[in-house]
Amino acid sequence: MRMKKNIEQIQWNLxxxxxxxxxxxxxxxxxxILFTVGLKMTSDKSLIEDSIHEIFIDLWNKRSKLxxxxxVKYYLIVCFRHMLLSYLKESNRxxxxxxxxxxxxxxxxxxxxxxxxxADTISKLKNAINDLPPRQKExxxxxxxxxxxxxxxxxxxxxxxxxxxxxxxxxxxxxxKHLKNDNLGVLLIxxxxx
Numbered sequence: 001m002r003m004k005k006n007i008e009q010i011q012w013n014l015x016x017x018x019x020x021x022x023x024x025x026x027x028x029x030x031x032x033i034l035f036t037v038g039l040k041m042t043s044d045k046s047l048i049e050d051s052i053h054e055i056f057i058d059l060w061n062k063r064s065k066l067x068x069x070x071x072v073k074y075y076l077i078v079c080f081r082h083m084l085l086s087y088l089k090e091s092n093r094x095x096x097x098x099x100x101x102x103x104x105x106x107x108x109x110x111x112x113x114x115x116x117x118x119a120d121t122i123s124k125l126k127n128a129i130n131d132l133p134p135r136q137k138e139x140x141x142x143x144x145x146x147x148x149x150x151x152x153x154x155x156x157x158x159x160x161x162x163x164x165x166x167x168x169x170x171x172x173x174x175x176x177k178h179l180k181n182d183n184l185g186v187l188l189i190x191x192x193x194x
Contacts, residue, residue: 008071008072008073009068009069009070009072011025011026011029011072012026012068012069012072013068015059015063016063016064016066016068017063017064018063018064023056023060023063026056026072026076027056030072030073030076031052033073033076033077034048034052034055034076034077034080035048035049035052037077037080037081038051038052038080038084041081041084041085041088042084042088047084047087047088048084050087051080051083051084051087052080054083055076055079055080055083058083059079067123067124124179125175125179128175128178128179129141129175131178132171132174132175133174135157135167136167136170136171136174137171138157139153139157139164139167139168139171140168140171140172140175142156142157143168150164150165
């Protein structure tokens, strides 16, 4: 099992570097798994196939910006589920969510997927914060990590109230720019910082 994970990670990293054979290997390996996941969400097989193709095209186009992941399978399943759900919503097709779907999801597997995505997103956000100019980094840490109000911040940083609010605004905009190609990062910033 551990050897299989290592091979998946090696293939993932080769794929991220642009190796077409690694891409092909990943597609052939995970296509049946994703198809099975899709059948639990809808009976529309052509939509499932289109979604699988679309997710791999999207991954190929964004390969250099993709994160390192511990479990490639879970990362692909989450990405695929999000894409398929968005297609189902867009096309107003009936989503066949039933008790069967709920009971077929292994809670431990779901938790592992969620934890991996959260860890990747938090890591990207920390890196983005570390790349901010020193004053912007400091104000983000004071405002959002130490939960200080603008009154406290202005005293600590020796700036006025308006300047502290403007500096937070600039820092958040810089984080958004830094993570503009990372939808999860942008959503996290919007949810936490705005």
